[in-house]
Amino acid sequence: MKQIGIIGDVHAEDLRLRVALDFLRESEVDAILCTGDLPDGRGDLDICCQLLQTHGVMTVAGNHERWFLQDKVRHVADAHLRCHASSETVVYLSGLPQTHHIDTVDGELLLCHGILDDDLAKIWPGSEKSASRCSAPLDKLLRQDAPPRFLINGHMHFRTVIDFPKTQVINGGTLKGQFAGFSLLDIEAQCIHSFNFTGDQQVEAAGTLDLASRQDRRVWQSTGEFDGVWQPVMLHRG
Numbered sequence: 001m002k003q004i005g006i007i008g009d010v011h012a013e014d015l016r017l018r019v020a021l022d023f024l025r026e027s028e029v030d031a032i033l034c035t036g037d038l039p040d041g042r043g044d045l046d047i048c049c050q051l052l053q054t055h056g057v058m059t060v061a062g063n064h065e066r067w068f069l070q071d072k073v074r075h076v077a078d079a080h081l082r083c084h085a086s087s088e089t090v091v092y093l094s095g096l097p098q099t100h101h102i103d104t105v106d107g108e109l110l111l112c113h114g115i116l117d118d119d120l121a122k123i124w125p126g127s128e129k130s131a132s133r134c135s136a137p138l139d140k141l142l143r144q145d146a147p148p149r150f151l152i153n154g155h156m157h158f159r160t161v162i163d164f165p166k167t168q169v170i171n172g173g174t175l176k177g178q179f180a181g182f183s184l185l186d187i188e189a190q191c192i193h194s195f196n197f198t199g200d201q202q203v204e205a206a207g208t209l210d211l212a213s214r215q216d217r218r219v220w221q222s223t224g225e226f227d228g229v230w231q232p233v234m235l236h237r238g
Contacts, residue, residue, distance in 0.1 A: 001030040001031050001102065001103065001104045001105065001109075001187065002030055002104070002105050002186070002187050002188040003027070003028070003029045003030050003184065003185065003186050003187065003188070004029055004030060004031050004032070004033060004102075004104070004109070004184070004185045004187065005020075005024035005027070005029040005031070005032035005033065005182065005183075005184055005185075006032075006033050006035075006152055006170065006172045006182060006183040006184070006185055007020055007021075007024075007032065007033065007034045007035070007057070007172060007175065007182045008034075008035050008154045008157070008159065008171070008172030008173035008174045008175065008182065009035055009036065009037035009062065009064075009113075009154045009155065009157060009172070009173070009174040009175070009176065010034065010036075010037060010038045010041070010048055010174075010175050010176075011037055011038070011039070011040055011041030011043075011064070011078075011174060011175065011176040012038065012039060012040065012041030012042065012043035012044060012045045012048055012078070012080065013041055013042075013043050013048075013175035013176055013180070014043040014044045014045075014047040014048045014051065015043065015201055016175040016180060016197055016201060017048055017051055017052075017175060018051060019197070019201055019202075019203060020175065020182045020195075020203075021051060021055045021057070023182075023195070023203050024182070024184065025055065027184060029184060031058060031102065032055060032056075032057045032058070033057070033058050033059075033100070033102075033111050033152055033172075034052060034057050034058070034059040034060070034172075035059075035060060035062065035111070035112075035113050035152065035153055035154025035155070035172045036059060036060045036061050036062030036064070036065060036096065036113045036119075036154060037062035037063070037064040037065070037113065037154060037155070037174075038052075038059075038062075038064070038065065038093065039064045039065065039067075039068040039079075039080040039093070040064045040067075040068070040076050040077070040078055040079050040080055041078050041080075041176055042078050045080045045085055045089060046085060046086045046088070046089050049088070049089045049092045049093065050088075052092075053092060058100050058102070058111060059096055060096060060097055060098060060099060060100055060111055060112055060113050061093070061096035061097065061098055061113065061119065062113035062114070062119050062154060062155065063113070063114070063119040063120050063155070064076075065093050065096060066119060068080055068082055068085075068093065069082060069090070069093060069094060098112065098113070098116075098117045098119065099111065099112045099116065099117060100112075101148075104149065104150070104187050105187055105188060106149050106150075106187045106188075106190075107146075107148065107149030107150075108146075108148045108149055108150075109148060109149060109150040109151075109152060110148040110150070110151045110152070111152045111153075112151070112152075112153050113153060113154050113155055114153060114154075114155045115135045115137060115138050115153065116137050116138065116141070118137070119155070120155070121135055121137075121155075122135075122155060122156055123135050123138060123162065123169065123223050123226075124156070124226070125162060125218070125220065125223075125226040125227075125228070125229075125230035126226055126227065126228030126229070126230055127228070127229075127230050127231070127232055131228065132226035132227065132228050132230075133223075133226075134223040134224055134226055135223050138151075138222075138223055139222040139223055139224055141167075142164055142165075142166070142167055142221075142222055143222070146166075147164075147166050147167045148167055149166070149167065149168070150167065150168055150169075150170060150185070150187075151167055151168075151169045151170070152169075152170050152171075152172060152185075153169065153170075153171055153172070154171060154172045154173070154174070155171075156171055156173075157173060157174040157176070157177065157179070158171055158173060158179070158232075158234075158236070159171055159172065159173030159179070159181060159183060159194055159234065159235035159236040160232055160233050160234060160235060161192070161209060161211070161217075161233045161235065162220070162233070163214055163217050163218065163219045163220065163233075164219065164220055164221070164222070165219060165221065168211060170183070170185065170192065173235070173236060175197075179196070179236040179237075180196070180197045181194060181195050181196040181197055181206060181235075181236055182194075182195055183195065183235060190210065190211045190212040191208050191209060191210050191211055191212075192208070192209050192211060192235065193205070193207075193208050194206040194207055194208070194209070194235035194236060196236060196237075206235065206236055206237060207235065207237070209233065209235060217233055218230060218231075
């Protein structure tokens with residue numbers, strides 16, 4: 001695979017999901033990935049699941065799938081109830097894996113929601129406004145002789161790239177809220193294109209990040225090096 005569409009946490013934004021899928025299909029990507037968290041939002045959960053199935057999107061389960069299926073944490077805003085969803089939706093969400101491994105022209109890509117099989121885990125190098133978050137399981141993966149070339153995750157609702165020597169962690173962001181959008185990973189060209197939604201649900205380019213050139217970005221050996229001094233690499237702003 002050379003070009004991959006990345007859709008972050010959906011949260012039932014069926015209108016934006018449809019627009020993103022149509023845009024990525026017209027861009028002739030080789031595959032579309034989704035970081036999960038389909039339930040709990042203002043839109044139609046059943047339609048979201050149907051769209052992802054129809055377009056053959058590789059999707060992983062997040063914490064909101066788990067909570068929805070277990071009827072837990074239903075006090076969150078715009079929560080969906082399992083008893084109100086179609087049987088097809090329940091079956092689809094029940095069958096989502098926690099991780100997906102994909103072969104690309106530049107090596108393995110690992111798709112997950114949080115970090116690996118922990119759907120609530122986060123990593124964050126830390127900045128002036130936010131503390132750092134480390135991950136021992138990710139560090140163990142990074143120490144392998146051949147770690148994944150890319151790790152795509154969600155959960156944080158913040159489209160960003162965190163650089164390690166052999167792996168780049170790309171957060172898909174979300175379709176929800178003021179920074180809603182999606183990305184297109186061009187592996188052959190070693191860049192990622194990011195797109196925002198405008199107020200009328202149209203798509204606008206937010207920018208392109210050169211993944212190969214890291215001169216102006218910190219490269220961490222592991223999350224254990226995170227020191228709270230980082231200028232976040234943002235994909236969601238033009």
